[in-house]
Every structure is written in C-alpha cells, then in structure tokens.
Amino acid sequence: MTFRKSTNDRARQAFALAVLSTLSLAAGAAIAAPDSITQKPFGTAPGGQKVSLYTLTNRSGMVVKITNYGGIVTSILVPDRNGKLGDVVLGYDNVAGYIKGSPYFGALVGRYANRIAKGKFTLNNKTYTLAVNNGVNHLHGGKIGFDKKVWMASPVRVSNGVGLSLNLHSADMEEGYPGNLAVHVVYSLTNDNALKIVYTATTDKATVLNLTNHSYFNLNGAGSGTVLDQTMMINASRYTPIDKTSIPFGLLAPVAGTPFDFRRPHAIGARINMANLQLKNGAGYDHNFVLNHTGNSLVLAARAYSPKTGRVLTVSTTEPGVQLYTGNFLDGTNIGKGGKAYNKRGAFCLETQHFPDSPNQKAFPTTTLRPGQVYRQTTIDKFSTR
Ligand code: BGC
Numbered sequence: 001m002t003f004r005k006s007t008n009d010r011a012r013q014a015f016a017l018a019v020l021s022t023l024s025l026a027a028g029a030a031i032a033a034p035d036s037i038t039q040k041p042f043g044t045a046p047g048g049q050k051v052s053l054y055t056l057t058n059r060s061g062m063v064v065k066i067t068n069y070g071g072i073v074t075s076i077l078v079p080d081r082n083g084k085l086g087d088v089v090l091g092y093d094n095v096a097g098y099i100k101g102s103p104y105f106g107a108l109v110g111r112y113a114n115r116i117a118k119g120k121f122t123l124n125n126k127t128y129t130l131a132v133n134n135g136v137n138h139l140h141g142g143k144i145g146f147d148k149k150v151w152m153a154s155p156v157r158v159s160n161g162v163g164l165s166l167n168l169h170s171a172d173m174e175e176g177y178p179g180n181l182a183v184h185v186v187y188s189l190t191n192d193n194a195l196k197i198v199y200t201a202t203t204d205k206a207t208v209l210n211l212t213n214h215s216y217f218n219l220n221g222a223g224s225g226t227v228l229d230q231t232m233m234i235n236a237s238r239y240t241p242i243d244k245t246s247i248p249f250g251l252l253a254p255v256a257g258t259p260f261d262f263r264r265p266h267a268i269g270a271r272i273n274m275a276n277l278q279l280k281n282g283a284g285y286d287h288n289f290v291l292n293h294t295g296n297s298l299v300l301a302a303r304a305y306s307p308k309t310g311r312v313l314t315v316s317t318t319e320p321g322v323q324l325y326t327g328n329f330l331d332g333t334n335i336g337k338g339g340k341a342y343n344k345r346g347a348f349c350l351e352t353q354h355f356p357d358s359p360n361q362k363a364f365p366t367t368t369l370r371p372g373q374v375y376r377q378t379t380i381d382k383f384s385t386r
Helices: 009-026 093-099 277-282
Strands: 036-044 052-058 063-068 072-079 085-087 107-109 120-123 126-129 154-158 162-170 181-190 194-203 213-214 231-234 236-240 287-291 299-306 312-316 319-327 351-355 375-385
Touching: 009 154, 009 375, 036 162, 052 154, 052 162, 052 181, 072 375, 213 351, 231 319, 236 351, 277 287, 287 351, 299 319, 299 351
Parallel strands: none
Antiparallel strands: 036 052, 052 063, 063 072, 072 085, 107 213, 120 126, 154 162, 162 181, 181 194, 194 375, 231 299, 236 287, 287 319, 299 312, 312 375, 319 351
C-alpha cells in the first residue's frame, strides 16, 4: 500500500479504512507494496480479548511488529552493513509468551516507569499507596501495568511512513494511582529507518506519570550472545546514583572519572565488572542518566553500535533522562522468538524517562500531571549502519 501525501482528516480516515479493508481481504497476508501495515491474530489476553500483531514495513524494507497487548514492540528487523535483515529486539512469538512472564520486553510501561520508593507518594496532601512488586519498591506501574493492558489500536497515516495509534483508558485509582487517565501513543515507522514514539496523556485529577518503552536491544540480533562488545555513547555528564534497592539518593552526580562516563563511546563491557559500589547496587548498569538537555526539545540521548554487524541505534528524546539497563537479571530462563534463550547481558535497554522516584524527590523534574495539562513525550530510535 503506497501512501499519498495528503494530510487532511478525510484522507487519513480513508487511508485507515483502506488499510482495514485490505486487511480483511488479505486475511493477514503481507501486502506486496513499498510500505504497508498488516494485521494478524496474536493470541488471547488473560481477560479473553483477542489481540493482534501489526506488521509495519517501510519503503526501505525495515519491519517493526507491534501488538496491542501492552503496546509491545515484538520485533524490529533492520539491515546490517551488508544489507541483511536481523531482528534486534528480544521478545516472544505469541502473546502467551508475554503473559507467562516477560521482564517488560518491548512494552509500553506506565503509569510510572521505574521505581517509586516503598510504593508511596504524597500529592496534594494525600498519600497514595501502590503495589510493592520489586523488593521493597513499586516498579513499572505495579501488578497490572500498561504493559499488560489491551490497547485500542488503529493504523494511521504519518508523514514519511506508516503508523499505529494506540489508546488506553486507565481508571481513577487503578493500581492505586489517582485520576482517570487517557493515554495515546503513536508508533511511526518512517522511511529513513526510524521508529518514532509519540506519547500524550491527560487526566481529570492530579496524578503522577512517567511513560517509556522498554525494548531490549541486541544489535547483533536477539538471542545471539551478550552486548558487552557493543559500544555505547550516552549524552549525559551526570547520573542519579542509587541505593541498594535501586532508589536514587536524590543527587545528580558527575559521571567524570566513573564507569558511568559514556560521553565518549566505548564497549558496554569495558567497565561493567569494575569494583564500584554503584555497579554493585545495580548488578551492572541499571541507572538513570541525566541528559545534557535544557528545556524539552528533542535531544540526542544515546548511540549504540555493533562492530560485528555495523548496526547503529541512535536514540533522541524530549525526556530529561534515560535508563541504561544491561539485562543484568536475564538468566537464560526466558526462551524467546525462535526458541532462543535470553542470557545475562544479552541486551541493553535505553528507557527514555523522567528520573526514578521523582514523586518523592523534590529536586527532580516534576512528574505531576494536572487536569488541563497535556503530558507529551517524543522518542526516536533511528537505525543506520557503518
Ligand atoms: C529496571 C530494572 C529491571 C528491568 C526489568 C528496568 O527498567 O531498572 O531494574 O530489572 O527494568 O524489569
């Protein structure tokens, strides 16, 4: 399906309908065309809802697969330096894999990505209690976070590519968070091999919000060994050191002279085993970096590179922080796509976000969203080779 350039609403609607009718005619078969979006069944959610897998293909042949269960990006197929496509994210072949137990592979995480200390925060003089699901802390939205919800999905026109729009209503006090929240996420696969994620949300009561996408990347291909030889650059002069339960102390510490200095690219594994209290607290890298960023414009966050395949991932974001997590808790028990085991350090995550535990940390940028305000985030994962 080739897209026309028109951007008015009617054209957008016509496009969505054309896609949908093609989908029902083609019954999930791939559409032989320069750029396309197809839909096929992906299984049944625990609540009995049938969920789908959407396959987005751009004009360069890059493919991104997304399910409306958890808004999960299940596959990203990008060329290596010889033009060979490889799947660079960890995930499962069907929804059952994600339900059985997934450490948030590829998911949309909310309401609060990362941790809230002891599962408590106070807003407008009222204390809210959340699920404690990670040691003594609250992690990634609680027991049934956005990663386990069935989102309403529809294909959309985007400039220079194909998109999938996802909507979720999160009810007042769901998982202990106040406010009816309307969340809207648009994934766009553009023809320059970028996956763009635009998040917006509104609430009817003051609440806290921190959304991210939790893709696990391995630029050599999912399930093909560790990422320790892949290089990383992070555009951050400071990071937020953590205690042994992974809650930030509240200070923004300089990376200079520490294993957290990724300002110049180097192998992820180069310093990961150094004797360092912070690396011990995170069991490796599992830390929030304070991006060199003023305001909320799009800024370069990180760049990863595989010397073996030549694949480069460049992440830009409007968020103030990025969590580098190096798959420290993967242990080979997650058997993913094509029966491949995902071992320790078999992936890295670059979770663009507000800082962990911000609702309890006065010095951190606020994560409070009030009625009348619009939460906005844009993150772009751009792929290239060299
Ligand atoms: C956290 C890790 C956690 C991982 C999977 C990351 O965002 O910081 O500690 O193990 O997500 O849940």
